[in-house]
Amino acid sequence: MAKRPWRKLLWVHQPYPDNYVDSSFLSQLKRNLHVQQYSFWALSSDSTVIISHVYTVAIFVCVFVAIYRDKYNPAWFASIGSFCTLVGYFAWDGLGEENTTSRTATAKSAILIVSTLLGLSPVLKSLTQSTSSDSIWALSFWLFLLNVFFHDYSIGSRKTCSSFPPTLSTNLAIAAATVLASRLSTTLSVFSFLLFSIELFGLFPIFSRWLRSYSFVAHLILTSILAIVTEVGMFYIGGWWALGVWSVAILSAVFVAPGWLIALQKYKNEIQGPWDPAKPVLRSR
Amino acid sequence: MVSDFFYPQPGGVESHIYQLSSKLIALGHSVIIITHAHGSRVGVRYLTHGLKVYYVPFYVLYRESTFPSVFSFFPILRNILIREEIEIVHGHQSLSSLCHEAILHSRTMGLRTVFTDHSLFGFADPGSILGNKLLKFTLSDIGHVICVSHTCKENTVLRASLDPVTVSVIPNAVVPSNFRPDPSKASSEYITIIVISRLYPNKGADLLTAVIPNICKIHPTVRFIIAGSGPREIDLEQMREKFQLQERVELLGSIRHEDVRDVMVKGHVYLHPTLTEAFGTVLVEAASCGLLVVTTKVGGIPEVLPSHMTIFSSPSEDSLTQSTLEAIKLIESKAVDTSKFHEQVKGMYGWHDVARRTENVYDIVAKIDNEPVIDRLKRYYGCGIWAGKLFVMCVVIDYLLLRFLEWLYPESGIDRVRKWPRRPIDKSLLAGANCKSEKIESEDEDSGLGGMSDVA
Numbered sequence: 001m002a003k004r005p006w007r008k009l010l011w012v013h014q015p016y017p018d019n020y021v022d023s024s025f026l027s028q029l030k031r032n033l034h035v036q037q038y039s040f041w042a043l044s045s046d047s048t049v050i051i052s053h054v055y056t057v058a059i060f061v062c063v064f065v066a067i068y069r070d071k072y073n074p075a076w077f078a079s080i081g082s083f084c085t086l087v088g089y090f091a092w093d094g095l096g097e098e099n100t101t102s103r104t105a106t107a108k109s110a111i112l113i114v115s116t117l118l119g120l121s122p123v124l125k126s127l128t129q130s131t132s133s134d135s136i137w138a139l140s141f142w143l144f145l146l147n148v149f150f151h152d153y154s155i156g157s158r159k160t161c162s163s164f165p166p167t168l169s170t171n172l173a174i175a176a177a178t179v180l181a182s183r184l185s186t187t188l189s190v191f192s193f194l195l196f197s198i199e200l201f202g203l204f205p206i207f208s209r210w211l212r213s214y215s216f217v218a219h220l221i222l223t224s225i226l227a228i229v230t231e232v233g234m235f236y237i238g239g240w241w242a243l244g245v246w247s248v249a250i251l252s253a254v255f256v257a258p259g260w261l262i263a264l265q266k267y268k269n270e271i272q273g274p275w276d277p278a279k280p281v282l283r284s285r
Numbered sequence: 286m287v288s289d290f291f292y293p294q295p296g297g298v299e300s301h302i303y304q305l306s307s308k309l310i311a312l313g314h315s316v317i318i319i320t321h322a323h324g325s326r327v328g329v330r331y332l333t334h335g336l337k338v339y340y341v342p343f344y345v346l347y348r349e350s351t352f353p354s355v356f357s358f359f360p361i362l363r364n365i366l367i368r369e370e371i372e373i374v375h376g377h378q379s380l381s382s383l384c385h386e387a388i389l390h391s392r393t394m395g396l397r398t399v400f401t402d403h404s405l406f407g408f409a410d411p412g413s414i415l416g417n418k419l420l421k422f423t424l425s426d427i428g429h430v431i432c433v434s435h436t437c438k439e440n441t442v443l444r445a446s447l448d449p450v451t452v453s454v455i456p457n458a459v460v461p462s463n464f465r466p467d468p469s470k471a472s473s474e475y476i477t478i479i480v481i482s483r484l485y486p487n488k489g490a491d492l493l494t495a496v497i498p499n500i501c502k503i504h505p506t507v508r509f510i511i512a513g514s515g516p517r518e519i520d521l522e523q524m525r526e527k528f529q530l531q532e533r534v535e536l537l538g539s540i541r542h543e544d545v546r547d548v549m550v551k552g553h554v555y556l557h558p559t560l561t562e563a564f565g566t567v568l569v570e571a572a573s574c575g576l577l578v579v580t581t582k583v584g585g586i587p588e589v590l591p592s593h594m595t596i597f598s599s600p601s602e603d604s605l606t607q608s609t610l611e612a613i614k615l616i617e618s619k620a621v622d623t624s625k626f627h628e629q630v631k632g633m634y635g636w637h638d639v640a641r642r643t644e645n646v647y648d649i650v651a652k653i654d655n656e657p658v659i660d661r662l663k664r665y666y667g668c669g670i671w672a673g674k675l676f677v678m679c680v681v682i683d684y685l686l687l688r689f690l691e692w693l694y695p696e697s698g699i700d701r702v703r704k705w706p707r708r709p710i711d712k713s714l715l716a717g718a719n720c721k722s723e724k725i726e727s728e729d730e731d732s733g734l735g736g737m738s739d740v741a
Contacts, residue, residue, distance in 0.1 A: 008435045011634070012591075018453035021449040025449060271408045275406070275440040278581065279600070282491060282602050
């Protein structure tokens with residue numbers, strides 16, 4: 001008499017041993033179901049988003065070195081920054097972006113922030129007087145590193161949820177700028193430097209995110225401008241040597257890293273099966 | 286039997302170990318249970334039929350799991366195993382570090398090992414990856430593995446890279462006499478739907494919260510009784526207030542396992558909205574109480590009950606609402622005869638059957654010859670580039686520790702326990718033994734063990 005075929009059931013007693021392995025074993029196993037295929041150029045162009053933020057940080061560091069080491073007048077940088085901010089604001093305003101706040105309200109809050117900064121500058125100047133410079137460099141390095149990690153690189157509207165609030169990275173950068181500013185000698189330089197940092201870390205990311213959603217070509221042009229400025233800054237800080245190291249690092253981030261990521265995709269082994277917790281489908285009300 | 290999970294704390298694994306052990310004793314085996322101390326419950330206790338429980342004092346880390354200290358359990362484990370003349374060590378549940386340690390050390394001592402896995406794990410989140418690595422470590426050198434469902438077997442085989450032939454599927458069971466139906470308790474004017482589940486997101490508490498108002502809206506004569514507590518309890522309460530269902534949705538909070546049957550018999554339909562489940566003993570209990578079961582089709586659930594007792598749905602709000610309405614219609618039109626469920630379930634799941642099948646596994650394990658140490662090390666080495674070396678190191682240290690312990694506490698110096706007499710079920714003797722173990726409990730661990738041999 002032929003045995004009845006084995007069935008994947010527990011409530012029937014079947015004439016098979018308990019450790020019987022049927023040919024249907026693991027038939028519901030699915031592999032790499034949700035794996036995305038990457039293309040090199042898409043990854044490469046996406047990496048410019050990260051690169052442009054790294055450029056921002058690098059420019060900021062260059063500016064600090066210029067003010068701290070070579071006694072450049074910080075007011076120059078603040079003026080250039082403010083000018084660019086105004087240009088950016090009017091471009092943003094003029095190109096039909098729907099504003100929730102009126103221009104007067106924006107101007108009001110800008111004046112408020114600038115005055116607060118002016119009032120706080122003497123306090124901030126003496127903030128880290130009792131700390132050695134080495135500690136400040138180390139601290140600001142870590143803060144900037146965290147800033148680059150936690151920065152909100154998402155494309156499009158702010159509503160797309162990112163796991164970290166965008167304010168976190170801004171706060172980290174402003175904190176780094178504050179401790180660096182406290183190394184400067186005059187109240188005016190502290191004020192100018194902080195104003196510059198707020199423009200660079202508070203307002204510029206909003207502008208660049210908008211520009212990216214507006215036109216990717218414009219974003220590439222902006223990134224190229226930032227690249228040139230940074231290269232000049234690097235040459236100014238450390239000569240040919242710094243310029244070379246910096247360029248190699250950036251080029252490998254844009255071209256080598258995406259290739260590496262694609263090469264690593266062959267090791268991808270996602271396993272899905274009936275044991276995975278199901279995702280409940282709820283009607284939103 | 287070794288596991289972190291045993292009475293007095295309630296739970297499925299706990300009752301599984303207890304029921305299995307008592308049935309194995311009935312089959313003529315000598316069984317002891319080793320678990321960690323629960324509060325003041327330290328030392329040796331006796332349960333019914335001379336089932337001896339060692340409560341070993343260990344620090345509890347998370348959700349009743351002990352701190353994974355790898356080696357610190359070895360001295361006392363060796364002492365207990367030699368004292369009780371143990372041949373097979375059977376660990377339960379992959380989250381129990383006590384179980385993993387016991388399996389590792391008993392393999393070092395050359396004993397046979399069996400492991401039972403009661404739950405399912407994914408492969409993606411960091412917790413599972415770590416857990417799976419540990420499981421691979423322990424199961425590299427296991428005699429045999431028992432899983433509670435076929436889905437669970439597939440999962441465990443993948444997680445620990447096992448040969449599927451060394452994995453047996455032995456389901457959980459219920460004590461049918463504890464889950465007798467009682468149609469007189471159920472209301473005749475209302476259809477009552479029972480839910481007994483811990484209210485966690487992975488148990489589908491969100492689905493439940495979404496489904497209840499839908500059904501109450503469509504069906505004016507449906508009532509819900511929900512037992513269980515958890516982080517999503519507050520959502521249920523909010524839903525009840527928002528839709529003004531205080532009269533129709535009863536929240537009991539957490540209930541004891543003994544009371545499950547009394548709650549179940551009040552209902553007609555059992556609703557199980559879970560998102561993951563290895564076996565689902567509660568489904569069998571509900572069917573045994575004569576309830577029609579509505580459940581999501583996830584994990585090992587499709588294997589558990591025949592189709593005339595269950596209505597399957599996909600884990601979505603609409604599907605679960607549809608299935609529940611269908612169940613209500615079946616009950617109202619009396620198209621399904623739930624009164625026969627109890628007898629049918631009785632024939633499907635019984636602890637005696639489980640014990641007999643577990644005995645078969647023990648027979649298989651007892652026939653396996655111990656391989657040389659170097660082969661054992663080779664198995665561990667294959668676990669991974671870094672993990673393999675780490676595991677081999679652990680095992681080598683374990684061997685050295687064994688040698689040291691053999692020198693420190695020679696085997697000849699350890700008293701052997703007199704076994705509990707077969708079938709002496711005399712009420713007075715049992716009471717006396719219980720008294721004695723109460724006394725021992727107050728002494729410290731070693732003297733408690735030393736005083737053991739004259740208890741029986």
